[in-house]
Amino acid sequence: MAAALVMLIRFVQQALILLVIVYAVLTFVMSPYHPVRVALARVIEPLLRPIQRIVPPMGGVDFSPLVLIILIQLFGMILNVMINNLSG
Numbered sequence: 001m002a003a004a005l006v007m008l009i010r011f012v013q014q015a016l017i018l019l020v021i022v023y024a025v026l027t028f029v030m031s032p033y034h035p036v037r038v039a040l041a042r043v044i045e046p047l048l049r050p051i052q053r054i055v056p057p058m059g060g061v062d063f064s065p066l067v068l069i070i071l072i073q074l075f076g077m078i079l080n081v082m083i084n085n086l087s088g
Contacts, residue, residue, distance in 0.1 A: 002087035006080050013076035017069050020044055024065040044068075 023037075023044040030037045044065075051064040051071075 002083050005083055009076055009079050009083075013072055016072050020047075020065050020068055020072075 019040060023040045026034075026037050026040065032038075032041075047068055048064045051067050052062070055063055055067055057063070
């Protein structure tokens with residue numbers, strides 16, 4: 001049971017990281033009104049907004065996607081440790 005939960009957490013973690021990377025790349029090459037970018041923005045921007053309030057763009061570069069990826073990885077590691085400790 002614990003192994004399946006850890007695998008699910010890793011899958012969700014990797015999927016979110018992939019979505020963040022795709023969203024960040026598409027902001028450079030795709031119109032903000034393109035349906036794909038709008039759909040990704042609905043998922044990713046609510047996660048980025050709190051980070052953008054704390055970490056403003058530096059030199060015109062937005063580092064919030066990088067911070068979000070790091071936070072996703074940390075959260076996943078913490079969840080995995082908690083699950084492993086609970087399962088004994």
